[in-house]
Amino acid sequence: MSAASYESNVELAAIAERIRAASRIAVTTHVKPDGDAIGSTLALARAIEHLGKHAAVWYIGSLMEVFDSVIEPTAVHLVAETRLPPDDFDLVLITDTGAKSQLRELTPWLERHCDHAAIIDHHIQGDADLAAMRIVRPEEAAASQIVADLIALLGVPMSRPIAEPLYLGIATDTGWFRFSNTTSRTLRLAANLIDAGVDHADLYRRIEQTDPLGRLRLLARALASLEIVAGGRAAILTLRRGDYEASEASPDDTHGFSDLPLSVASIEVSCVIAETKHGHVKLSLRSKPGPNAVDVNQVARLFGGGGHARASGAKIEHPLDEVRPGVVEALSRV
Numbered sequence: 001m002s003a004a005s006y007e008s009n010v011e012l013a014a015i016a017e018r019i020r021a022a023s024r025i026a027v028t029t030h031v032k033p034d035g036d037a038i039g040s041t042l043a044l045a046r047a048i049e050h051l052g053k054h055a056a057v058w059y060i061g062s063l064m065e066v067f068d069s070v071i072e073p074t075a076v077h078l079v080a081e082t083r084l085p086p087d088d089f090d091l092v093l094i095t096d097t098g099a100k101s102q103l104r105e106l107t108p109w110l111e112r113h114c115d116h117a118a119i120i121d122h123h124i125q126g127d128a129d130l131a132a133m134r135i136v137r138p139e140e141a142a143a144s145q146i147v148a149d150l151i152a153l154l155g156v157p158m159s160r161p162i163a164e165p166l167y168l169g170i171a172t173d174t175g176w177f178r179f180s181n182t183t184s185r186t187l188r189l190a191a192n193l194i195d196a197g198v199d200h201a202d203l204y205r206r207i208e209q210t211d212p213l214g215r216l217r218l219l220a221r222a223l224a225s226l227e228i229v230a231g232g233r234a235a236i237l238t239l240r241r242g243d244y245e246a247s248e249a250s251p252d253d254t255h256g257f258s259d260l261p262l263s264v265a266s267i268e269v270s271c272v273i274a275e276t277k278h279g280h281v282k283l284s285l286r287s288k289p290g291p292n293a294v295d296v297n298q299v300a301r302l303f304g305g306g307g308h309a310r311a312s313g314a315k316i317e318h319p320l321d322e323v324r325p326g327v328v329e330a331l332s333r334v
């Protein structure tokens with residue numbers, strides 16, 4: 001990462017000018033695209049097509065099914081080791097990342113196209129040498145907010161097919177307008193997108209309310225395992241292979257479980273101890289912000305893992321019953 005020089009080096013109007021001058025434009029984003037990655041790329045591609053130009057969307061890694069209804073009917077391409085985009089684009093736009101590590105097998109292709117590539121990002125860190133042109137605005141809640149400005153500069157009218165992906169990007173990156181990155185600008189933009197035809201309640205249902213029943217059954221078993229230690233400050237949830245089988249779920253269905261115990265006033269730190277398919281252990285740790293915040297990065301390090309101060313994890317190649325007492329002990333001391 002070359003953090004020092006990872007900042008804007010052109011005006012957004014210059015990117016709009018490059019789009020107007022181009023005829024074949026590739027649009028891409030980070031691996032395992034999330035709502036903002038999908039939203040910013042799709043909206044941009046649809047706006048470019050509106051201008052009568054060719055836009056090709058290239059995604060890296062598999063796509064979450066939950067986004068299918070937003071992506072349709074736009075045709076998108078998937079990068080594979082044996083399948084890179086063609087080399088005949090006169091402009092490449094990268095949204096929601098500028099980090100080579102997030103672009104994986106596309107990086108060598110991008111390096112060949114660096115001189116006519118532009119990053120549109122809201123992250124603090126990235127690789128400045130990835131693209132000749134950069135718009136980096138960490139103050140923006142979502143890359144989709146910057147793309148909304150770019151589309152306005154292009155003079156493309158805000159229609160529902162463009163507004164819906166933008167709303168998806170902004171809503172998902174702000175936790176549906178709950179996180180502190182939500183600003184008055186965010187809400188004004190969202191209001192404009194609803195005026196353009198976004199059915200926000202329907203979109204919420206399609207994106208956030210599509211879990212398989214097995215996940216809820218697994219959550220029930222996770223909550224039934226609840227153990228409180230450290231005088232009520234720490235919560236531990238334990239899931240074993242038998243729990244996945246009984247609930248017809250998989251270890252992938254545990255995402256988000258570690259956040260739930262933090263809804264309790266006294267609980268400062270939360271941990272999910274999950275047995276993996278191979279009989280090993282995956283720890284997920286979360287803590288609340290504040291003056292007495294528990295640094296869960298330090299806790300995870302005790303078990304060979306790490307991450308951030310408020311969210312971290314570890315993968316431990318030992319059986320769950322060997323690992324668990326040490327985790328309980330560590331959390332009893334927070």
Ligand SMILES: [Mn+2]
Nearest residue numbers: 036096142143
């Ligand atoms: Mn984002």
